[in-house]
Amino acid sequence: MTLRFRALLVHLLTATGAVIAMLAMLAAVQEEWNLMFLWLVVAFFVDGIDGPLARKYDVKVNAPQYDGVLMDLIIDYLTYVFIPAYALFKSGLLPGWTGWIAIIVITYASVVYFADNRMKTKDNSFSGFPGCWNMVVIVMFALSPNFWVILGIVAALSVAMFTPLKFIHPVRTERWRNVSLPVALAWTFFAGRAAWVGFDPASWALWGLALTSIYLIFAGIAQQLIPERG
Numbered sequence: 001m002t003l004r005f006r007a008l009l010v011h012l013l014t015a016t017g018a019v020i021a022m023l024a025m026l027a028a029v030q031e032e033w034n035l036m037f038l039w040l041v042v043a044f045f046v047d048g049i050d051g052p053l054a055r056k057y058d059v060k061v062n063a064p065q066y067d068g069v070l071m072d073l074i075i076d077y078l079t080y081v082f083i084p085a086y087a088l089f090k091s092g093l094l095p096g097w098t099g100w101i102a103i104i105v106i107t108y109a110s111v112v113y114f115a116d117n118r119m120k121t122k123d124n125s126f127s128g129f130p131g132c133w134n135m136v137v138i139v140m141f142a143l144s145p146n147f148w149v150i151l152g153i154v155a156a157l158s159v160a161m162f163t164p165l166k167f168i169h170p171v172r173t174e175r176w177r178n179v180s181l182p183v184a185l186a187w188t189f190f191a192g193r194a195a196w197v198g199f200d201p202a203s204w205a206l207w208g209l210a211l212t213s214i215y216l217i218f219a220g221i222a223q224q225l226i227p228e229r230g
Helices: 003-029 033-056 067-090 097-115 135-141 149-162 177-196 204-225
Strands: none
Touching: 003 033, 003 067, 003 149, 033 135, 033 149, 033 177, 067 097, 067 135, 097 149, 135 149, 135 204, 177 204
């Protein structure tokens, strides 16, 4: 198998995210939230492995006819933003006007952020909250907090998109990667398990999901507060 063919296969792997997004959306329209989140977890996993493969096979050189970055952004907007925002609105977690405010703020702020060419920091982290609403919304489904709490979190993270606060990329941020990567894998497992059991309040997966989410949200900010040793 030639290097060019392998690079092309990486693009085709990335493209499967569009199909997964459609399957997740179909489940959402039918209000099959567990199935929707399972598809979004699959999409999250694919998104986590196609980047390292793209760099390994140098797709920009070996398969330059396709823009993998653009393809990835399109799919990420669907799976990270659009579908989770719809689920948050349609599920009833945010009743009445609060749901409308949330979907408008989430979709509008996120598309602006995704187009910002300053979103990546020098250490391959994100400058500002990177619009990972899929990760936020699944926690909301799992824990079912008061709607004012959900609205406050949505408002805070939307503002955080446009601040200098750092958020790690579990794969690409080298600092603490030996912890961050296993935590991200654990988050994927807990998220899949929580959706599989229908977000059963008695499931241990909900606690694992909450704890790993806290780490992934605050690790970058902690890195800003704790100087790196020379």
